[in-house]
């Protein structure tokens with residue numbers, strides 16, 4: 102596997118080793134031993150899958166400490182723009198975001214440590230999104246930031262007026278409003 106750091110400390114792009122042949126290809130989506138040997142020591146305890154249509158936007162979501170989640174995300178079918186926003190109060194990149202195209206074609210994985218808001222927009226007709234979490238879902242600790250917050254200035258690569266958003270996400274607060282309740286301390 103190849104691990105690439107990003108300009109936001111902690112966010113990593115992981116390229117699994119792909120074994121191609123006349124039938125197609127094979128790759129290990131996760132292997133505790135080889136990931137730990139590469140200093141990816143996160144202990145995942147919950148796997149999630151979401152199916153989405155083109156122009157769907159999920160997020161930006163996070164869970165308050167001590168229920169914050171690190172995530173290892175991957176697209177199994179289709180293509181998304183995946184976005185992580187740094188909410189770690191002592192981080193030099195606090196409030197900054199990183200966006201990356203993840204697809205069944207590029208087979209890239211994106212590692213997002215605890216302390217980030219996470220969201221995605223669907224660029225293909227359909228998308229199967231799979232991710233591992235290192236903490237359980239906790240509805241009471243769930244918070245969010247409006248994906249279209251002009252202060253974040255995220256280009257979701259879709260026509261925002263055609264975005265398909267859940268009623269819950271429609272009314273998420275701005276970064277500045279949500280900031281009043283951040284509880285991310287460096288673990």
Ligand SMILES: Cc1cn([C@H]2C[C@H](O)[C@@H](COP(=O)(O)OP(=O)(O)O[C@H]3O[C@H](C)C(=O)[C@H](O)[C@H]3O)O2)c(=O)[nH]c1=O
Nearest residue numbers: 149151159160161162163172219220221237238267269
């Ligand atoms: C996240 C989650 C949700 N649910 C239930 C709660 C709702 O009744 C239903 C749909 O949840 P939601 O609309 O929050 O699903 P997404 O919008 O895909 O949420 C995710 O979106 C962004 C991209 C994330 O990174 C988070 O993992 C997560 O917040 O599934 C569960 O039962 N377990 C879970 O872990």
